[in-house]
Amino acid sequence: MNSFDLIINDKEIVSLDDTVLSEENRAKVLQLIREHRFATELHQHGLPLDNKILLYGSSGCGKTMTAKALAQALGKKILILNLSNVVCSRIGETSQNIKQVFDRAIRDKAVLFLDEFDQIGKARGSEDKDVGEMRRLVNTLIQLIDYYPDTALLICATNHPEIIDSALIRRFQLKLPFEMPTDEALDTYYTLLLSRFPEQFRIIERRYGCSFAEAKDYALGVVKANLINELEAKAVTEAELCITT
Numbered sequence: 001m002n003s004f005d006l007i008i009n010d011k012e013i014v015s016l017d018d019t020v021l022s023e024e025n026r027a028k029v030l031q032l033i034r035e036h037r038f039a040t041e042l043h044q045h046g047l048p049l050d051n052k053i054l055l056y057g058s059s060g061c062g063k064t065m066t067a068k069a070l071a072q073a074l075g076k077k078i079l080i081l082n083l084s085n086v087v088c089s090r091i092g093e094t095s096q097n098i099k100q101v102f103d104r105a106i107r108d109k110a111v112l113f114l115d116e117f118d119q120i121g122k123a124r125g126s127e128d129k130d131v132g133e134m135r136r137l138v139n140t141l142i143q144l145i146d147y148y149p150d151t152a153l154l155i156c157a158t159n160h161p162e163i164i165d166s167a168l169i170r171r172f173q174l175k176l177p178f179e180m181p182t183d184e185a186l187d188t189y190y191t192l193l194l195s196r197f198p199e200q201f202r203i204i205e206r207r208y209g210c211s212f213a214e215a216k217d218y219a220l221g222v223v224k225a226n227l228i229n230e231l232e233a234k235a236v237t238e239a240e241l242c243i244t245t
Contacts, residue, residue: 006101008080014068020189020212021062025176029066032174033073039150049150050173054117056161057178060213063157064115066176070153071111078111079104083119094120095140102144109151117156121164138165145171183208186215193219201226 021029035042035049042049053070055063064080071078079101086097098120105112114120121141122134145168148154156172158164169175181189186208193216194202204222207215 006082006086006097007104008082010068010078010080012068013072014065015072016069018192019062019065019069020181020185020192021066022179025066025178028174028176029070032070036074036153051150051153052145052148052172053153053155053174053176054161054169054172055155055157055176055178057159058180058211059159060211061178061180062212063178064113065212066178067111067113067155067157070155071113074111074153076111076153077108078113079108080113080115083114083116086120095137098140099144102148105152105154106149111153111155114154114156117158118160118163121156121158121168138168142167142171180209181212181215186210186212189215190219194223197223200230 016026016029032050032053036051039049055066057063067080068078081098081101086094086101101112104110120137122138145154161169187206189212190204190206194204201223204219204226207218210218
């Protein structure tokens with residue numbers, strides 16, 4: 001399998017201004033960006049760069065957006081690994097597929113984003129069957145991560161950090177939690193999301209107690225419905241004018 005077949009083609013451009021991060025997470029992300037902007041100077045003093053980041057927590061709360069925003073801020077290509085295409089019935093093939101993508105990310109000095117990392121990083125011995133195979137896969141991952149150069153970034157995301165092998169967890173210099181957003185965070189997100197539309201479409205009944213992804217789907221659905229209603233009303237008015245004239 002070619003490494004190009006393993007990567008999701010996602011051209012969405014996301015900036016840090018498009019993300020709603022906790023104060024602590026934003027500070028860590030900004031520090032990471034600063035490190036990589038002054039990589040040469042830090043290396044001259046023998047200082048390592050953080051380049052292995054684990055994003056964990058609730059689904060739809062900004063992990064993928066954060067990975068894309070980091071790539072954009074650093075001017076790097078982002079490679080999003082499609083784990084459903086990578087995981088095979090034969091673990092050896094899975095290891096080889098993953099290595100191909102790691103090698104490409106290193107060559108491109110890119111951001112490699114592994115979503116649903118728990119699919120391939122489960123704790124060794126967590127399954128009754130194929131324990132030896134899973135152990136070999138995790139060992140392969142450990143080696144790939146250990147030798148991943150800081151000219152590239154590795155960002156892994158999971159909703160279930162508790163099932164990931166502890167040896168893998170230790171490899172990440174930064175571990176950023178993503179929790180369900182507060183009402184205040186959702187208000188900030190709604191305002192940001194709706195700001196690009198004409199004023200008449202910015203006023204909607206806001207929903208709370210949901211993830212950012214759910215809020216986005218809901219808000220854009222309301223905007224689309226309101227826009228279509230306006231277009232239909234305009235079409236009816238124009239038709240009536242044609243009849244009267």
